[in-house]
Amino acid sequence: MHMRARRKLFLLTLIATVFTGMLSAVFNPLSAKAKEIQAKPHAVYKVDTDKKLVALTFDISWGNKTPEPVLKILKEKHVTKATFFLSGPWTVRHPEIAKNIKNMGFEIGNHGNLHKDFSNYPDSWIRQQVQLSEKAIKQVTNVKTTLIRTPNGDFNTRVIQCLNSMGYTVIQWNTDSLDWKNPGVSAITNRVLNRAVPGDIILMHASDSSKQITQALPQIIDGLRAKGYQFVTVSELLTQAKVKTQVQ
Template structure:
């Protein structure tokens, strides 16, 4: 009697499992919907770390003084986004950036908004800049900051398909507007948060950054901040993105 009852219960259990598709069925892989690529503005972290980033597209009067300041202040971690033409025109400065151990990213070739051009043009421009930077510094870039910070979902996908991560910023110094050294310092120091990506320029258009930069470094350090590269931020914390339309 016990054996019959056991066999009956087993048969019922097998039927339930079969009907539920838990046994006797081919394995199925549940594919998670892939998220569209985003630009990165900051990372979410409790650590007091920030990434100082500098865009360079033209000029040779400001870049070296910026490097001198970083060297004098003992800042060994920063990220520079270089344009292709600038890199070819000023190879000694580009090599110095690389030799000082700073991270190098791509800032495109022609300084034009990517969203105004087709994907083929974007790929060509990025490839030209990538080639120039690698030729001069030996660095194969993986991070990109688009000219003027301009992009849309199509641009993001094109760059992502090329193997690039698009880096924006959470704190904009607005140094290129030359609003006054103290205005630049106050804007950066008052807005910086843990995990921040801070936008500055080492192009000749940023005429006041060399006066503001030492104060920014001192005041951020006084608040307990340490400086890291963008890649170091990304490798140690959750990224904060914004969906651009």
């Protein structure tokens, strides 16, 4: 091929490449931005979807009086999909309840070891705490956790980067039931039913500190179903559309 022909071919190839890039930018203008957002450290609060799906999530770090009634309600209401975030010490102290959560088919996530704010401690301490709870949950339930809800929902960019490097996805919530404040059964129920949206992650507790959740939970389940919602695990929710995140 002559030099002139080679140059012509090179110029045509370059023009085609530029033109393809321009078309991509026109018809998919958010792709680069979406990739940029997804690349940043983030916690997941909800999923952007039109499907009426919600994830019921329960944190457990203390007690044995509330967890079993919560599990009983879920069984009676035929709720087979929910996600429980367990602390390491609680799992060790109450292995039969933890095993029951697993055997009932519910998803299990990590809720840390000591219930302290991660952002107040160095990465080495965070890794140690997560590994301790991960080991406890694995030994009791044979589940290797990949989702984590940090104690008190506390995190910053550094904490998320540390947890991501350990293979964890940080899960927050979009609707907080505030059941841990024990504001009254109606207040808990109405807060969830009024705030829940498609793709929601709903925060509740199955610790003994949440004294009214067992009365509110049946109403929450019935109310959400009446609105047309279906229950899925957090992992199932994450497969839906684009994840709504918050970068710290």
